[in-house]
Amino acid sequence: MADWYTSLACPACGAGLTEKENGFHCDPCARDYAKRGDAVDFLSEPVADLSNPDAVSMVKNYREPNRLMASARRIITSEYFPGRAWREARERTLGMPGTKLIIGSGVSRYPDAIHLDIDDFPGVDIIADGHRIPLADNTVTGVLCEVVLEHVARPDKVVAETLRVLKPGGRCFFIAPFLFPFHGQPNDYRRWSREGLLEEFSSFGDLEVGIHGGPCSAMVHLLSEWMYVLTGLTFPKAYMPIKGTFTALLLPAKFLDIIVNKFPEAHRLAATLYVTGVKPGS
Numbered sequence: 336m337a338d339w340y341t342s343l344a345c346p347a348c349g350a351g352l353t354e355k356e357n358g359f360h361c362d363p364c365a366r367d368y369a370k371r372g373d374a375v376d377f378l379s380e381p382v383a384d385l386s387n388p389d390a391v392s393m394v395k396n397y398r399e400p401n402r403l404m405a406s407a408r409r410i411i412t413s414e415y416f417p418g419r420a421w422r423e424a425r426e427r428t429l430g431m432p433g434t435k436l437i438i439g440s441g442v443s444r445y446p447d448a449i450h451l452d453i454d455d456f457p458g459v460d461i462i463a464d465g466h467r468i469p470l471a472d473n474t475v476t477g478v479l480c481e482v483v484l485e486h487v488a489r490p491d492k493v494v495a496e497t498l499r500v501l502k503p504g505g506r507c508f509f510i511a512p513f514l515f516p517f518h519g520q521p522n523d524y525r526r527w528s529r530e531g532l533l534e535e536f537s538s539f540g541d542l543e544v545g546i547h548g549g550p551c552s553a554m555v556h557l558l559s560e561w562m563y564v565l566t567g568l569t570f571p572k573a574y575m576p577i578k579g580t581f582t583a584l585l586l587p588a589k590f591l592d593i594i595v596n597k598f599p600e601a602h603r604l605a606a607t608l609y610v611t612g613v614k615p616g617s
């Protein structure tokens with residue numbers, strides 16, 4: 336039994352759960368939550384339609400990662416994120432003593448962490464909806480959520496849930512896109528400016544917002560996506576060859592972010608921003 340099992344709570348009514356054979360039971364609302372492999376499944380129905388081409392390609396990549404594509408992507412990716420501030424903030428969150436929660440973990444794995452996602456990707460601990468996190472109040476010391484907020488219909492609810500499940504003094508670290516092409520994995524709803532993130536997380540103390548992906552990274556993304564859109568072709572067939580080719584050609588520009596990210600106005604064209612904050616109280 337994982338030690339965080341006692342922190343689980345019914346996403347429907349908030350009550351504590353009783354462990355039973357191959358799953359959990361909520362007495363007040365008589366709901367059962369079965370295990371799917373190693374994960375506990377809290378979704379009575381899928382939280383999103385995973386049948387659009389963007390989502391299909393994401394899920395396929397999570398379930399059977401293509402090694403050749405993965406190494407090609409590592410080399411030509413436009414996602415290059417120089418900067419110490421966001422790394423330190425992220426490490427402060429992951430380094431909190433006690434159990435952490437990873438919202439939208441994909442296939443990433445972290446020590447002392449509960450990995451939440453909407454499907455049973457390898458490494459996922461709880462299959463759940465971030466709008467209703469199946470954990471009791473004040474149960475985790477850190478929440479990490481990276482480029483996931485744009486994919487949820489109500490980010491304000493996910494932020495409120497983050498505040499609820501964090502212990503007072505607990506820290507969150509989020510990365511959200513600002514200038515970034517549409518990517519419907521499975522849906523893509525919005526973008527945040529620096530001020531937008533400060534407002535979205537205003538219930539947290541010790542707030543800090545800064546650049547994760549800089550202006551040059553943003554331009555590589557936008558220009559290569561522009562080239563793809565200009566061809567008039569559709570996802571997914573034409574996407575990787577065209578997007579990949581132009582990303583590779585524009586690649587050197589991303590290294591300029593080592594310098595540009597330090598400029599005072601860099602946030603105006605940032606690809607992605609990070610926000611970190613602490614739950615008030617002690």
Ligand SMILES: [Zn+2]
Nearest residue numbers: 345348361364
């Ligand atoms: Zn219940």
